[in-house]
Amino acid sequence: MSSSSQIELPKTPASIQALPLKKAPRQSPFIFAMESLTRDRVAMLGLACLLVMVFIAIAAPLIAPYSPTTINYDVVLSAPTWAHPFGTDDLGRDIFSRVIWGGRESLRTGYLAVTIGLGGGIIVGLVSGYLGGAFDSITQRIVEVFLAFPSILLLLSIVAALGPNLVTIMIAIGVSSIPGYSRLVRGSVIATKNLDYVTASRLIGAKNRWIMVRHILPNIIAPILIYGTMSLGGAIMLTAGLSYIGLGAQPPSPEWGAMLNYGRAYLQLGWWMSAFPGLAVFITVLSINLLGDGLQEALNPKMRSAGPR
C-alpha cells in the first residue's frame, strides 16, 4: 500500500462506465427560446441584414469608395452610374459613400439613445422595485406623470432646451424612454425578488446592492436586452426623422436624416439624393423589426398556438 489513509472505493462496473456522459439538456426557457429563434428563417434574415449594416458602418473607412465630405465639382448632381452607384449631390459628393458613413452616425445615435434609456430605466426600476415601500411609491407616482403624456412632448422639450444637434436628440430619445423602461424593469424585479435564491442570499446577510446587482439583474437582463433591441429600430427612425426636420444632425453631416433634409431642395434635380438615405433607414429598421418579431414569438410561444384554427 502506498498510502494507508486512502480508502479504496469499489470500482465502477464497466457497463456503467461505458455509458456516454451526456450533459443534462439545458432547460432554461431563455435558451429554449433562442434555439427556436435560430430556426426562424425570417428572423435570421433580419439578424443577418442588421449585422451587415453594422459591419458596413464600422468598416466605413475601408468600404466607402470616396470621402463623404470631399467636394468634386466635376460630377455635380450625377445620376447613379457605375462610378457613383447612388449618384452624387449638388457638390459632387458621392451619395453611396455618404450613406455608408452616415450609418455610423445613425446607428451609433440610436444605439446610444437606447443605452441611455435602458441604463436609466434599469437603475430606476431596479432600485424602486427592489426596495419597495415609500421610495417605490414616490418614484412610481413620478413615472406615472411622465407616462401620462406622449413621450414625444418630453423629447421635444429636451431638444428645445439643449438646442438642435445630434447629441441632444440622442439624450432626448434616451431620457424620454426612461420612464417606460423603468416600468418594465420594475415589473421583472418584483417577480424575481421573492424567489428562494434571493431570500437565501438575504438570509446569509448579503447587502441590498449585492443582491440587486449579483442576483436580480442577471436574471432579468435577457428580456430587457431583447426589449432594447426591439426599440432600437424606433430610436434609429426617430433620429433620422428629427434630423430630417432640422432638429438633429446638421449639414455637412452624412447622417441619413440630415441627408434627406439636404436632398429635399433637390427633389426635382436629383431624386437619388433623397431616395437612398431613406432606403438605408428603411432596411435597417425593417431588419431590426424582423428580428424583434422573431424574438417576441420565440419568447412568447402562447401567441403561436393561439386559436383553434
Add this chain to the structure above:
Amino acid sequence: MGTYILRRLVMMVPVLLGVTLLVFAIAKLTPGDPVMLMLGFSATPERVALLRSQLHLDDPVFVQYGRFLWDAVHGDLGLSFRTQYPVIKEILERLPNTLELTFLATAVSALVGITFGTIAAQNKGKFLDRFLMITSLAGLSIPTFWLAILLVLVFGVWLHWISPAGGEGIKNLILPVLCLAVWPTAVLARLTRATIMEVLSEDYVRTARAKGLMDRLIMNRHVLRNALIPLVTYLGLLFADLLGGAVFIEAVFARSGIGRYIIGAIIARDFPQVQGVVIFIAVGYVLLNLIVDVLYGVIDPRISVSNS
C-alpha cells in the same frame, strides 16, 4: 360613473402639475436670456431692465412658476417671443389643420387596419396571412417622412398631380393622410389579428362552433365584438402616435399645423410657444384617455368603471 369621472379628473392634477413644472424648469434652466432674444443684443440696458420687470423676470422663481400656472389655468399661455402674439391663439389657429389630418388618418387606419387584421386572422398561416403580416411589418419599418418624400417626388415632381410645395384643398390632403395612416394601420392590423386569434381560443367560441353556428355568424356576433375592446383602448394611444407623426408629415408637405409650429418654435428657441404646445397637447391627451376609458365601460359590460 360620476364619481369615477370626478376621481379621474382629480388624478389629472398631479400629471398636469408635473408637465407644467417640467416645461417651466426646462425654460428656466436653459442658458440664454429671453429678454435678449426679444430685443436683440443692441438693446439699451434701460430697455432690458424695463422689459424684465414687465415680464416679472425679477421675481423669485417659485413666484414666476405660480404666475405661469395661474395664467395657464386661465387659458393664457403667454406671448410668443418672436411674434408678440398670444400663444394660445396661435395654437388654436393651427389646431383645425392638425385635427383634420389626424382624424382622417385615424379613420383610414381603423378601416384598413381592422379589415386587414381580420382577413389575416381568418386565413391564419396561409399565404394571405403571411403576405399581410409582412406588408404590415414593412409599414411599421418604413420611415413616414421618407415615404412622404417619395410620394411628393412621384405625384408632385414627376406626375404634377399635386403641388410639391404644398397647398390647401382635398387634393393636397390625400397624400398627407395616407402617409400618416401607414404606421397606425400596420399596428392596428397586427393588433386586430392577435386579438381575434386570442378570442377564437375562448370557450364561448368553441361552444358556438359546437352548437353548429356558421363561421360567419361566429365571427360577426362573437369574435369581432369582443376583439373590439382592446382596439378601442389603442385609440387613445393612437392619438399620441399620430401627433408625433404629424410633426414630420406637416414638415414634408409644408402644411400649417401644430407639428410645424413646434418645430419652428424649437429652432427659434421661442420658449412660450414650446411650453404652450406641450401643455396644450398634454391636457388634450389626458382628457382623450379619460374619454376612452369611460367608453371602455360602455362597450364592455363586464368592466364596471365605478368599481375599479
